[in-house]
Amino acid sequence: MTSHLPQTVRSDARDNRVRILDAARVVFGEGGLSAPMREVARHAGVGPATLYRHFPTKQALIVETFAEQRRACRAAVHDALADSDPWHGFRSLIERICELHAHSRGFADAFMAAFPEAMDFAADQQRTLRAVGELARRAQETGRLRPGFVVDDLILMLMAHRGLQDTSRAARLTASRRFAAYVIEAFRAAPETGAPAPLPPAPHLRLTHAPGTP
Structure with a gap:
C-alpha cells in the first residue's frame, strides 16, 4: 500500500494543478487580472497553500493560465505573415486578435x-x-490599406476594443466580430466595388447609467 502512495500524491497534485488553471481561466477571464489569488483558490476548491505550492507568484499563474492564448497569438502572427495576399493577412490578424x-x-x-x-x-x-x-507595409504597397495607417492605430483599436469587456461574454464575442469588421473597413484604402460585404450580426447591448441618473 505504501508503494502506491507517491503515485497517488502525484495524481492528486496533477488534479489540483488542472483545477487551479481551469479556475484561473474563469476568474481572470471574466474579472481581469485584478482578481485576487484567493478567488482563484476558492473557485478551484483548494486552499491558498495548495495554490501557492503550484504557483508561488501571481505572475507564474498568469503566464501558465494564458499559455494557450499566447500560442494562438503566435500562430495568428505566423499565418498572417505567410499569407500570399498581404491585405487578407492583415485583415485576418486583426480579426483573430480581437477574437482572442x-x-x-x-x-x-x-x-x-x-x-x-x-x-x-x-x-x-x-x-x-x-x-x-x-503586413501594413506590404498591404499599402498593394494599394488596399490606407497610406496613413500606422502601427499605433492597432493599439488605439485595442484600447477601444477593451470597452467591450463590461458586457456579457456572449454579447462581447458578437460585438467583437462586428467591431473588427468596422475597423477593417476604416483601414481599407478605398471602398470595394459592388455591394459592401454584410456585417456580422449586431449584439444586443444596453447602456448602463451611473447611480442616481434616470
Missing part, C-alpha cells in the same frame, strides 16, 4: 501590459506589433 481579446478579459489585460506582473507578455505584444507593421 474578446474571449478573455485577463488575456486582454496581460497583452496590453495593464497589469505589472504580466510583463512576460511584452514579447508577444512586440511580436504582434512588428507583424502588423510588416
Whole structure:
C-alpha cells in the first residue's frame, strides 16, 4: 500500500494543478487580472497553500493560465505573415486578435501590459506589433490599406476594443466580430466595388447609467 502512495500524491497534485488553471481561466477571464489569488483558490476548491505550492507568484499563474492564448497569438502572427495576399493577412490578424481579446478579459489585460506582473507578455505584444507593421507595409504597397495607417492605430483599436469587456461574454464575442469588421473597413484604402460585404450580426447591448441618473 505504501508503494502506491507517491503515485497517488502525484495524481492528486496533477488534479489540483488542472483545477487551479481551469479556475484561473474563469476568474481572470471574466474579472481581469485584478482578481485576487484567493478567488482563484476558492473557485478551484483548494486552499491558498495548495495554490501557492503550484504557483508561488501571481505572475507564474498568469503566464501558465494564458499559455494557450499566447500560442494562438503566435500562430495568428505566423499565418498572417505567410499569407500570399498581404491585405487578407492583415485583415485576418486583426480579426483573430480581437477574437482572442474578446474571449478573455485577463488575456486582454496581460497583452496590453495593464497589469505589472504580466510583463512576460511584452514579447508577444512586440511580436504582434512588428507583424502588423510588416503586413501594413506590404498591404499599402498593394494599394488596399490606407497610406496613413500606422502601427499605433492597432493599439488605439485595442484600447477601444477593451470597452467591450463590461458586457456579457456572449454579447462581447458578437460585438467583437462586428467591431473588427468596422475597423477593417476604416483601414481599407478605398471602398470595394459592388455591394459592401454584410456585417456580422449586431449584439444586443444596453447602456448602463451611473447611480442616481434616470
